[in-house]
Amino acid sequence: MKKLLSLFLAIAMAVSLAACGAAGQDSSPPSQSGAVSQQMPETPDTGEETSPPEAESAGILVAYFSWADNAVLADDVDAVTSPSVVPPGNVQQLAGWVQEETGGDLFAIRVTDPYPSDWDACLERANEERGNDARPELTERVENLEQYGTVFLGYPNWWYGVPMALLTFLEENDLSGKDVYLFCSHGTGGLARSVEIITEAAPEANISESIFDCYEEEAASSEADVKAWVNALGFEGGETMENTQTERQIAVQSDRGTVVYQLNGSAAADALLAQLPLTVEVEDYSTNEKIFYPPQALDTTDVPLAEGGAGVLAYYAPWGDVVMFYDSFGANGSLYELGEVVSGEELISGMSGTVTVEAAQ
Ligand SMILES: Cc1cc2nc3c(=O)[nH]c(=O)nc-3n(C[C@H](O)[C@H](O)[C@H](O)COP(=O)(O)O)c2cc1C
Structure with a gap:
């Protein structure tokens, strides 16, 4: 079953380059490139009510979803047939390195009803949720979201897009006005429609075109690449270089x-x-x-x-x-x-x- 579904996924999804690295739209599969919308939201008028305090907040949040911390690990889970369910998950690892390099606060997006640790069963449930446009319930919201002006948001590609729990997260935690940097781990499908889906769900967020994406089998060895990406964005050792720590x-x-x-x-x-x-x-x-x-x-x-x-x-x-x-x-x-x-x-x-x-x- 896994092989069948994997084959289906592999054929159905446009094949993207497997190498890890920071990418803009050009890393999306060719068949998706016209659909991916990376337009920056219009700068709002400078009317008083349109200048959210978030825009001035100095805090950095590193929020991510990973299967490994959203699954009930059965004793007999097979690390060969269900590789990325065994902690640390791929996105979980990427998030850890982003956190180390930015000094931000780590937030694991967790569903109240965890996914099966069996690959086929997880694929099936994720696909059902996608078909139903579900919003899986999350265990918690981000506390004091207003203190964060920058959000690094990590996710795996699930069914050519994002886990539906990511949409619950975006609906419960308003990222409007914040600078958002996406990072993703995926199979052969690359980013697929994920960026477009996130942009639609958070239209007022300032989503950067610089996106880190990484093939699943290379996630574990991408620490240097992740940190180089974070540095290139202007963050290093827990601070924003361009702000030289004097902001606020x-x-x-x-x-x-x-x-x-x-x-x-x-x-x-x-x-x-x-x-x-x-x-x-x-x-x-x-x-x-x-x-x-x-x-x-x-x-x-x-x-x-x-x-x-x-x-x-x-x-x-x-x-x-x-x-x-x-x-x-x-x-x-x-x-x-x-x-x-x-x-x-x-x-x-x-x-x-x-x-x-x-x-x-
Ligand atoms: C339910 C499910 C659906 C997936 N769908 C896709 C997909 O459509 N395209 C793709 O390239 N990879 C897909 N993958 C593979 C994951 O994106 C990839 O293994 C990723 O590195 C997992 O990150 P994680 O370990 O943090 O969860 C899927 C994985 C799962 C569990």
């Missing part, structure tokens, strides 16, 4: 020196940035905080609560003060996280008097 950073300058914070992608951090530059008085509070009051209250909608210890920058909503922690603290339902210290942490406890707060250069 603020400098708090006192006569003792400068403390630099990396702000998160939250609405509260946006509201603080919008008020800069500031000249404010730093005050002592308790035995672990230095605080200052921005002139205007910060928007705490969907802002994560502060956790951690020394070095955290937070906002205490009832008083409207920004808190620079230099020692551990307890969580509080009104204490929201704005960011974390990047340098100068040792100066915080000695800070006093008038300071300036401005965007880091």
